[in-house]
Amino acid sequence: MIKSKYRWDISEPNHDLVTSFMQGLKVDRLVASVLVARGWSSLDQTAHFLQADIEHLLDPFDMKGMAVAVERIKEAVRNGEQIRVYGDYDADGVTSTVLMTRLLSELGATYDTYIPHRSREGYGLNINAIDLAAEAGIRLLITVDNGISAVEQIAYATQRGIDVIVTDHHEPPEVLPEAIALVNPKQKDCTYAFKGLCGAGVVFKLAHAMLGRPMLEYADLAAIGTIADLMPLTGENRIIARLGLDLMRRQPNAGIRALSKVCGIKPEELNSGRIGFSLAPRLNAGGRLEHADTAVKLLAATGDEEADLYAAELDKLNSERQLLVEQTVIEADELWQSICQLEGSTKRNVIVLAKEGWNAGIAGLVASKLVERYYRPVLILAVDESTGLCKGSARSIDGFDLYAALSENAELMVHFGGHQAAAGLTISREKVDVLADRLHILAEQWLSPEDWKPKRRIDLSIPLSEASLKAVEQLERLEPFGNANPRPRIVIQDVFVRESRTMGKDGSHLRLTIEQANQSMEVVAFGMGEQRDRLAPGTMIDLLGELSINEWNGNRKVQVMLHDYRSQHIQLQDRRKDNKMWSTVEEHINNQSSGLVIGCGSKAIFQEAISQFSHTGVPIRLLSESSLDARLVMETAVASEENSAEGANLLEEWRHLILLGLPCTQQEVSTLEQWLSPQVGGECVTVFSDLATNQQVTEGNAAFPDRKQFGEIYAMCRARGSWLDSPNGFVQEIALKTGKPLSTLRMMLDVFTELGFIAAEGASRKFVKEPPRRDLEQSERYRKAREQSNRLRLSEMTTEELQQWLISCHSKVPS
Known part of the structure; x- marks a missing residue:
């Protein structure tokens, strides 16, 4: 049995609705099933979703504050007022800033830009920045991707004679700032139908309102902001992302061309995934390590030479950011392990780590890495030695509302904000441990045992035959993929691994060939190179992954990108013909010491195994140990033959059982059956031959009689007619004539x-x-005798017979 990494939550689409979608939308069953699994039920609404046309964009004047903002900006342009665009340092803030400058340029306005420094100024409006604006003669300040919570700062700006227009998309607080206009679709009394716009999306709608038409030429930056800020790719966001991607592929501006080049991507190959994982991190890198101005200059560049310089600088910063994240993850992991060692078995439910010298700009990235590694909520805090304050970010898991948890402890923090999955906070150093203790208790109260295993939502389970090229090509109609519209995840059950090989320079990836019902398909498993033994040829698995199309030399074929897998079957590696048993066993121990157990069929081979491998800590057992039960297989160490079955620390399960010889007595078979029970665990059994064990089997066990031999004994009974059942009677005569053991007769x-x-x-x-x-x-006596005989002939079984016997043992439900 191989357990999956994730909890699989598989949808069961309504089949009647699937059929209706197939006919009404003219799509393959695979596409229709995905749409139904994702909650689509109206043909008209689903058709709009698939088309995502410009005609479905909403009227920007439906957004509260839009009309006032438009008039105030027009007034500033008419009067030649100096306008300052006040942005943010992440990718959404940068694209919002450049998008606003495009609009102001088109309007003929006088303007400049200001983005605060992440570590020196922090997020949003600050008093010092307002003073600088006043000194520069700014009369109108327009925030993008921030400002909705800046009550005090906007009041101060008003005192300094500066009008403020807020364009934002974050959750509004109970008390709103008194700005000239608040343009944010999430305001409680805003009637705008779509609430999921990012900062750049709000500016895109402002441009529509200012210029009287959807500004398609602005969709590229709006799309980048939408994708980079992980906004739901539904509703207007889907339209904006689709329009923007189309524009970037056809007519990328100088900045996007340069950024794509340093990422090793052709602009015509841009998609949401490449923006999210390649372009966006580089746009974010400036704000994380230095200043976001470089990203602004890149996206505003008009010439390739200028853009190439800025792109190279951002690429360099991104490489530095990656190294810094890697180093900080190592330090954070070491700190976490030291805390675990000090606290022993009372491991924290929430990982809270604070250290001097860490960069607050990468805290969220480090937290995400640790969530992926340990699947616990994580807070990473950078300590400022001079102030004693800790600034950082937090990331959560399904089921634990991070914002709600921080809100329960608001009095401990100087500042915090965020949502269920992510948050940022500032807290004094002496209160960090108190917060960690309280979050630990909240997680204990709020989370169930199953919440501690990550879950994957799966659109549907299909046979391999349904993953046709035509069907997968039609899945492209669901693009662009991203938050709230992820790439479809499918499960294909009971596929046979025909080939398995590593790929990549360091063998860190896998390429498999799977089969089902005479059909085959390639599977790519990134980062799973070390799991080649678990996915060896002959393995039967259920796989979870994404369908894609691999194109090479003009040939297009479907492949699966593997995310996870599981198997209800125990796997057999039959090495009975291997004449290098000890070196092969040593190789297994070197490659996988954890979860490995060695079982020995004879005393001699047990003693040899002890002498060679006892120092490794791998449990070594003797099949004939009378006191052995299934749990004792899993002891963590064996020091000698005398103490091998006593005083051990028991584990919950084993993964790999190496058998040096097979059972030759009823007791040994029973012991092995206990070891193979599903309650003990087990993924793979490797069997080697032990000549001493084989000799015992040959000498001690006669073959089970076949039907012909039963017929011969039956004929003898008929010829005799009647007899007395006595020790030296008729049965003894038959034994002398046939040579068969008395027990068999x-x-x-x-x-x-x-x-x-x-x-x-x-x-x-x-x-x-x-x-x-x-x-x-x-005859029940016949069936039991035959089964017992077969059990004692394990060493004579073919590989297929032995595999089936192992599976039957592993499938038994305990009585």
Whole structure:
């Protein structure tokens, strides 16, 4: 059995609705099933979703504050007022800033830009920045991607003679700032139908309102902001992302061309994934490590030479950011492990780490890495030694509302904000431990045991035959993919791994070939190179992944990008013909010491295994140990033969059992059956041959009689007619004539008696002249004897027979 990494939450689409979508939308069953699984039920609404046309953009004047903002900006342009665009340092803030400057340029306005420094000024409007604006003669300040919470700062700006227009998309507080206009679709009394715009999306709608038409030439930056800020790719966002991607592929501006080049991407190949994982991190890098102005200058550049310089600088900063994240993750992991060692078994439910020297700008990235590694909520805080304040970010898991948890402890923090999955905070150093203790208790109260295993939402389970090229091509109609519209995830059950090979310079990735019902497909598993043994040829698995199309030399074929897998079957590696047993066992131990157990079929091979491998800590067991039960297989160390079954620390399960020889007695078979039970665990059994064990089997166990031999004994009974069941009687005569063991002959006569072929009364036995017509299989004594005989002939089984026997043991439900 191989357990999955994730909890699989598989949808069961309504089949009638799927059929309706297939006919009404003219799509393949695969596409229709995905749409239904994602909650689409109206044909008209689903058709609008698939089309995502410009005609479905909403009227920008439906947004509260839009009309006032438009008039005030027009007034500033008419009067030649100096306007300052006040942005933010992330990708959405940068694209919002440049998008606003495009609009102001088109209007002929006089303007400049200001983005605060992340570490020196922090997020949003600040008093010092307002003073600088006043000194520069700014009369109108327009915030983009911030400002909705700046009550105090905007009041101060008003005192300094500066009008403020807020364009934002973050959650509004209970008390709103008194700005000239607040343009944010999330305001409680705003009637705008779509609430999911990012900062750049709000500016895109402002441009529409100012210029009287949807500004398609602005969609590129709006799309980048939408994708980079992880906004839901539904509603207007889907339209904006689709329009923007189309524009970037056809007519990328100088900045996007340069940024794509340093990412190694052709502009015509841009999609939401490449923006999210390649372009956006570089746009964010400036604000994380230095200043976001470089990203603004890149996106505003008009010439390739200028853009190339800024792109190269951002690429360099991104590489530095990656190294810094890697180093900080190592330091954070070490700090977490030291905390765990100090606290012993009471491991924290929420990881809270604070250290001097860390960069607050990458705290969220580090937190995400640790969430992925340990699947616990994580807070990473950078300590400022001079102030004693800790600034940082937090990331959560499903089921634990991070914002709600921080709100429960608001009095401990100087500042915090965010949502269920992510947050930022500032807290004094002496209160960090108190916060950690309280979050630990909240997680204990709020989360169930199953919440501690990550979940993956799966659109549907399909047979391999449904993953046709035509169907997968139609899935492209669901693009662009992203938040709230992820790439479809599918499960294909019971596929056979035909080929498995590593790829990449360091062998860190896998390429598999899977089969089902005479169809095959390639599977790519990034970062799973070390799991090649678990996905060896011959393995039967259920796989979870994404369908994609691989194009090479003009050939297009479907492939699966593997995310997770599981198997209900135990796997067999039959190495009985391997003449280098000890070196192969050593290789297994070197590659996988954790979860490995060695079972020995004879005393001699057990002693040899102890002498060679006891120092490794791998449990080594003898099949004939009378005191051995299934749990004792899993001891963590064996020091010697004398103490091998005593005083051990027991684990919950084993992954890989190496058998040096197979059982040759009933007791040994029973022991092995306990080891193979599903409650103990087990993924793979590797079997080697032990000549001493094989000799015992050959000498001690006769083959189970076949039907012909049963017929011969039956004929002898008929010829005799009747006899007494005595030690030296008829049964002894048969034994002398046939050479068969007395135990085998008594079993055969018991079978005849059970089937009514022989009548028994006391010690008397009589052949029945007209017996009932019954098959040997109808005798329980026959079936049990045959099963017991087969169990004692494991070493003689073929690989297929042995595999089936292992599976049968692993499938048994305990009584």
